[in-house]
Amino acid sequence: MITGESQFIRGACPHDCPDTCAVITEVRDGKAISFRGDPDHPFTQGWLCAKVRLYLDRVYHPDRLTQPLRRVGPKGGGQWEPISWEAAVSEITSRWNAIIAEHGPAAILPYSYSGTLGLLQLAVCNERFWNRMGASGLERSICGAAAETAVQATLGGRHAPTAEDIIHSKLIIIWGNNPSSTNPHFVPFLRQAQRSGAKVIVIDPRRTLTARSADQHIQPRPASDGALALGMMHIIFSENLHDEAWLDANTVGWRELRERAADYPVERVAKITGLSTNVILALAREYATTRPSIVKFADGIQRHANGGQTSRALCCLPAIVGQIGVRGGGLYYSTSDYVRWDAETVGHASECPPVPRIVNMNRIGAALTGEVNDPPIESLFVFCSNPVASSPNASLTIEGLKREGLFTVVHELFMTDTAQYADIVLPATSQLEQLDLHKPYGHRHLQFNNPAIEPLGESKSNWEVMQLLAEGMGYDEPWLRQSGEEVLDEIIEASRQSCPALDGITLERLKSEGTVPIAFPNGPQQVPYADLKFSTPSGKVELRCETMREMGMDPLPEYIEPPEFSNRLNNGELVLISGASHHYVSSSLANVPRLMAKEGAPFIEINTADAATLSIRDGQDVTVENRRGSCVLRAVVTEDVPPGVTVAPKGAWAKTSPDRRNVNWTTSDAIGDLAGQSTFHSNLVTIRPV
Numbered sequence: 001m002i003t004g005e006s007q008f009i010r011g012a013c014p015h016d017c018p019d020t021c022a023v024i025t026e027v028r029d030g031k032a033i034s035f036r037g038d039p040d041h042p043f044t045q046g047w048l049c050a051k052v053r054l055y056l057d058r059v060y061h062p063d064r065l066t067q068p069l070r071r072v073g074p075k076g077g078g079q080w081e082p083i084s085w086e087a088a089v090s091e092i093t094s095r096w097n098a099i100i101a102e103h104g105p106a107a108i109l110p111y112s113y114s115g116t117l118g119l120l121q122l123a124v125c126n127e128r129f130w131n132r133m134g135a136s137g138l139e140r141s142i143c144g145a146a147a148e149t150a151v152q153a154t155l156g157g158r159h160a161p162t163a164e165d166i167i168h169s170k171l172i173i174i175w176g177n178n179p180s181s182t183n184p185h186f187v188p189f190l191r192q193a194q195r196s197g198a199k200v201i202v203i204d205p206r207r208t209l210t211a212r213s214a215d216q217h218i219q220p221r222p223a224s225d226g227a228l229a230l231g232m233m234h235i236i237f238s239e240n241l242h243d244e245a246w247l248d249a250n251t252v253g254w255r256e257l258r259e260r261a262a263d264y265p266v267e268r269v270a271k272i273t274g275l276s277t278n279v280i281l282a283l284a285r286e287y288a289t290t291r292p293s294i295v296k297f298a299d300g301i302q303r304h305a306n307g308g309q310t311s312r313a314l315c316c317l318p319a320i321v322g323q324i325g326v327r328g329g330g331l332y333y334s335t336s337d338y339v340r341w342d343a344e345t346v347g348h349a350s351e352c353p354p355v356p357r358i359v360n361m362n363r364i365g366a367a368l369t370g371e372v373n374d375p376p377i378e379s380l381f382v383f384c385s386n387p388v389a390s391s392p393n394a395s396l397t398i399e400g401l402k403r404e405g406l407f408t409v410v411h412e413l414f415m416t417d418t419a420q421y422a423d424i425v426l427p428a429t430s431q432l433e434q435l436d437l438h439k440p441y442g443h444r445h446l447q448f449n450n451p452a453i454e455p456l457g458e459s460k461s462n463w464e465v466m467q468l469l470a471e472g473m474g475y476d477e478p479w480l481r482q483s484g485e486e487v488l489d490e491i492i493e494a495s496r497q498s499c500p501a502l503d504g505i506t507l508e509r510l511k512s513e514g515t516v517p518i519a520f521p522n523g524p525q526q527v528p529y530a531d532l533k534f535s536t537p538s539g540k541v542e543l544r545c546e547t548m549r550e551m552g553m554d555p556l557p558e559y560i561e562p563p564e565f566s567n568r569l570n571n572g573e574l575v576l577i578s579g580a581s582h583h584y585v586s587s588s589l590a591n592v593p594r595l596m597a598k599e600g601a602p603f604i605e606i607n608t609a610d611a612a613t614l615s616i617r618d619g620q621d622v623t624v625e626n627r628r629g630s631c632v633l634r635a636v637v638t639e640d641v642p643p644g645v646t647v648a649p650k651g652a653w654a655k656t657s658p659d660r661r662n663v664n665w666t667t668s669d670a671i672g673d674l675a676g677q678s679t680f681h682s683n684l685v686t687i688r689p690v
């Protein structure tokens, strides 16, 4: 350490956000003293969002866990004794050895999601140790599984344009996506396009921050977008506005899709969506006749029981009007598949026993309370996730975590809603204290994260913990003993074989440059699918999609109302959407006092007319309830949501909420139509003053 002088360390924001900002930490005398966006980064452009600007508040939060803790009182009782790492590892591994002897390793379940998105600290730690053990697998479908699967099946991969190219669009449809909160660095490019004459249409039941600055805001009923998209297709086909030559050359099944779309005449679609026929007709015609036109969506819209088919319908739209492969046109979903890490090197699965079974993470409460048997889950290891706060049907999750005999270990930075039910809590490092490599899902660079400071207290990174546990279990494979840099180097080198996008990208370069653009054969502005090659089984855009049929779905997009909505009792039930909060990332950062002050008390937006019917005043505390559970939220009476729809953002911790519960006490753990998808927004509640 150099004393008295500042060092500037390049890093990456680790949060679950498409922007993966390039950050620079200023370190003096071993302490981080400032944290900024890299001014030279083409996407970060020198600024950080409202959440992460205050990152040092998180890193040096007085509540950081700094030593391993062992539960002394009853589960969830909040009484702990500090123990050494040696004692913690020895207790964990001896409990696991006993469980494995009695039930086999399938009785042990790792549970993780997106506390960090790093290759080393998340992807590798999701795989290597657990594969070696033969533990149960986790179906990680809480976020965007349905859309990811739909995009890959329809187009062959997740390839989005560079944000700079949005300037070429003339019509930008932002469909159930709220970039002003969830993808903020996209917004300056959007504004620039708008200033250059592009029309921006936001389709979202809620008047979001993004909708406020759009040229048009269309508010369909929740989960009706599949019908809207099919209705648009029907108008486009019947008015002969489709691009027949393009469809013939580049798609399979367009005539069948045309037939399917004919089931969605505009009057029917108006009924389903609650929109006027004029709005639907104008939207379809404008979309078909304005070029280039682009559809941008993300994962919020597909957290419904029909999210898979909704995503499929959105993926098909740009093909109908021949806008795929066009600069400024097409589909803007995710950049995740430009670089694909070599799965075998990440997980070494071929050298391990097969994964004995897979547990859907959305069903964690049910799984822990009897749905998963033979063997039952005897031990849970949670890292990079806060399921009590962030997974659906929280009261069932807690019932599961309280089960006597379940041995729960949580590796965390903080005593979260989940950690408080653990038997052993292990302290985790923050991004400033750990090494990692990030592949963003919202831009086309790789971002390296050099550790900037020493681990706080006795905290350890995920990879260090996996190595300690491997040693404790007596696993001595060399790929469980590599340093973090060796792991990353091995993965980059192995992936390069099949991934030309890694041309010229080495660990050395990443370490020193921090930001390295992905290599595109036709330059960094390369348009997705410009070569009209699609890595689907047919090599074309699969409007009729056999992969869907193999997954038990209708191979053509369709609209089916979520069962939660069609079983509506009509006793004043309202739809509750719980998307992203502006100041937290899921439940991460929701314990930072300055962010909590900005976000305010956990709230629910209710339309003025509904509030009047329910005798609810603005600012009043209300009980939000259904058969799964309830929580108390502050009523915001507003015209930003239409009658029948309410919005309560995710993220608030139960611990710091008025009645020690959050919105996930009401959300459903039912599984959606595709890929085990969560269905948070297919949620009906009743609301009354407290």
Ligand SMILES: Nc1nc2c(c(=O)[nH]1)N[C@H]1C(S)=C(S)[C@@H](COP(=O)(O)OP(=O)(O)OC[C@H]3O[C@@H](n4cnc5c(=O)[nH]c(N)nc54)[C@H](O)[C@@H]3O)O[C@H]1N2
Pocket (backbone or CB within 6 Å): 016, 017, 018, 051, 114, 143, 144, 175, 176, 177, 178, 179, 181, 182, 183, 203, 204, 205, 206, 208, 220, 221, 222, 223, 224, 225, 298, 299, 300, 301, 304, 577, 578, 579, 580, 581, 582, 583, 584, 585, 586, 651, 681
């Ligand atoms: N500030 C902030 N940023 C985040 C996150 C966060 O928690 N906070 N979370 C991150 C994560 S994990 C993710 S996955 C992404 C998600 O990014 P987004 O998908 O942009 O975020 P969401 O708020 O989940 O959903 C977007 C919008 O979908 C709308 N929506 C819900 N149901 C429907 C529907 O049926 N139809 C239509 N048309 N719209 C609907 C919601 O009203 C919401 O405004 O954001 C990431 N970025």
Ligand SMILES: Nc1nc2c(c(=O)[nH]1)N[C@H]1C(S)=C(S)[C@@H](COP(=O)(O)OP(=O)(O)OC[C@H]3O[C@@H](n4cnc5c(=O)[nH]c(N)nc54)[C@H](O)[C@@H]3O)O[C@H]1N2
Pocket (backbone or CB within 6 Å): 016, 112, 113, 114, 115, 116, 121, 142, 143, 144, 299, 303, 382, 383, 384, 385, 386, 387, 389, 390, 391, 411, 412, 413, 414, 416, 428, 429, 430, 431, 462, 578, 579, 580, 585, 586, 587, 588, 650, 651, 663, 664, 667, 680
């Ligand atoms: N009601 C409702 N709930 C939702 C959603 C919704 O739309 N509505 N959206 C869902 C979505 S999109 C997502 S992606 C999920 C996210 O759900 P989770 O993945 O559970 O995300 P978080 O709640 O942010 O919890 C992440 C935890 O990881 C910890 N962490 C961070 N970095 C590290 C690390 O390096 N090591 C370890 N060991 N821990 C670390 C953080 O401190 C934090 O407590 O939430 C879902 N929850």
Ligand code: SF4
Pocket (backbone or CB within 6 Å): 013, 014, 015, 017, 018, 019, 020, 021, 048, 049, 050, 051, 052, 053, 183, 184, 185, 585
């Ligand atoms: S949360 Fe997103 S926008 Fe904010 S700093 Fe991180 S990557 Fe950038």
Ligand SMILES: [Mo]
Pocket (backbone or CB within 6 Å): 016, 142, 143, 144, 299
């Ligand atoms: Mo997510």
